[in-house]
Amino acid sequence: MRVRKFIVLAVIVVSLIQSAGLIYSQNETESKSETLANRFSVKDFIATAYKNDSEFSRILIDELKLKYNRTLALPARDIVVGASANYGLLLDVNTEYNDFTLGASKLFPLTGTEINADYSSSLSPLTKKITSEFEVYISQPIARNAFGRATRMLDKISGLETEISGYQIVEAYEDYFSEILKTYFNWYLAYESLNTAKKALKENVKLYENIKQRQTKNIALENDVNKTKLQVIAKQEALIVAESNYEKYLNLVKRICHFESSENIVPTGIDLYDGLNLNFDNYYDTFKKQSRTYKIFNLLEKRGVILSAKQADELFPSISLQLGYKIEGDEYSIGRDQESVFAKVVFEKFWTDSQTKAKAEIAKINLQAARLDNINIRYRMYADLKNLAFEIDRQNKLIEKAKDKVVLAESIVKYESEDYSYGRSTLNDLIQVINTRDTSTYNLIEQQVNLKVLTVEWLRLTDELVQKITGLN
Numbered sequence: 001m002r003v004r005k006f007i008v009l010a011v012i013v014v015s016l017i018q019s020a021g022l023i024y025s026q027n028e029t030e031s032k033s034e035t036l037a038n039r040f041s042v043k044d045f046i047a048t049a050y051k052n053d054s055e056f057s058r059i060l061i062d063e064l065k066l067k068y069n070r071t072l073a074l075p076a077r078d079i080v081v082g083a084s085a086n087y088g089l090l091l092d093v094n095t096e097y098n099d100f101t102l103g104a105s106k107l108f109p110l111t112g113t114e115i116n117a118d119y120s121s122s123l124s125p126l127t128k129k130i131t132s133e134f135e136v137y138i139s140q141p142i143a144r145n146a147f148g149r150a151t152r153m154l155d156k157i158s159g160l161e162t163e164i165s166g167y168q169i170v171e172a173y174e175d176y177f178s179e180i181l182k183t184y185f186n187w188y189l190a191y192e193s194l195n196t197a198k199k200a201l202k203e204n205v206k207l208y209e210n211i212k213q214r215q216t217k218n219i220a221l222e223n224d225v226n227k228t229k230l231q232v233i234a235k236q237e238a239l240i241v242a243e244s245n246y247e248k249y250l251n252l253v254k255r256i257c258h259f260e261s262s263e264n265i266v267p268t269g270i271d272l273y274d275g276l277n278l279n280f281d282n283y284y285d286t287f288k289k290q291s292r293t294y295k296i297f298n299l300l301e302k303r304g305v306i307l308s309a310k311q312a313d314e315l316f317p318s319i320s321l322q323l324g325y326k327i328e329g330d331e332y333s334i335g336r337d338q339e340s341v342f343a344k345v346v347f348e349k350f351w352t353d354s355q356t357k358a359k360a361e362i363a364k365i366n367l368q369a370a371r372l373d374n375i376n377i378r379y380r381m382y383a384d385l386k387n388l389a390f391e392i393d394r395q396n397k398l399i400e401k402a403k404d405k406v407v408l409a410e411s412i413v414k415y416e417s418e419d420y421s422y423g424r425s426t427l428n429d430l431i432q433v434i435n436t437r438d439t440s441t442y443n444l445i446e447q448q449v450n451l452k453v454l455t456v457e458w459l460r461l462t463d464e465l466v467q468k469i470t471g472l473n
Helices: 032-036 042-052 054-064 066-073 146-216 222-257 280-290 292-313 354-421 427-461
Strands: 038-040 079-090 095-108 113-123 130-141 265-267 318-330 339-348
Touching: 042 146, 042 222, 146 222, 146 265, 146 292, 146 427, 222 265, 222 427, 280 292, 280 354, 292 354, 354 427
Parallel strands: 038 265
Antiparallel strands: 079 095, 095 113, 113 130, 130 318, 318 339
């Protein structure tokens, strides 16, 4: 079995956004469970999934069957041998006899030529004598499937279908690969969301404790304590949701990698496929010339043209020219005193063959439909890719804005906390800016993950996500 190798273009760099809170240090140490966890990068994930995930093997196993398609599509070219015998009794003369026939044939599919050789012995009911006959002849179609024309077209169709199927297997591989990559990205987003929820809860707990202490000194009101306690409850709820979401994606990653449920892993970053610069018009011109997608378009149209021609060939009558040599003899032996050479034409035509005509017309209609479909799909793909390029550009701009918001939110929390400590702002103002900071931090991570998802989708649609070293691409 030939091993199919795939290159996945990936550069892995860790990029984590750590937002410092006013109430506790920016460089907070990791928890013991996270420290003991195995850091599982996206590069590790790709390598492990490729090695362990049986879904990949299942997709690729279909490729093994392709080499047999052309053989199965063509008429058998093996030598065919047949024999028959029957036993009888002539009642009027009380004579036993045996009829015997032995034949062999060989077809040459690509020329339509068939060679036949037959030997037979039989009892004549008139002369009551056993006669033998040996005949060898060549049969050549000269109308329908003239000189193997239809079979050669069938061979071309089968070859095109095999090539299309090969491309489609790579497409299926690429589609699945993009889905599992998105699973890793969502796992990373869930992990960062969980960390953000933990930090937010810890900050709010500290704020709650601080307000309680201020209350004992008659600096804060009971209502202030209740407000911060409500914040703690809200952050606890957010943490429960974040933990559940993280566990869901963690289980998906373990399933893909065939890890045991006890395996302790955490994602490390999503810096993959960075720096995608799109000059769309130039990019699309290259895509039309080199992509698998356009190759499939062209192959489908070519297949339709040949299939229509093949169906048209079926409208011809079946006419075969046969040239042969025959020897006859008495009993079971062959004597050369009764030999002959013959030539004949075998003609067969169904004058009311409405089904064949209908198939030919349907093939023409299907060819027209395939051409229109290809045109429509090309225009639709152009529009989809252009819109996706706009989305990627927009996402890059949104990330820059999200980074600015995080920096500003951190600064505001710092000064608002100081103002609150001196009584220059209210607790409501402090709570609001802390929540804004937490939301901004999460939004930045979400925007970064969205960009990765869009980039993977772009690479998938442009047939660049998976590139084969050998084979069809």
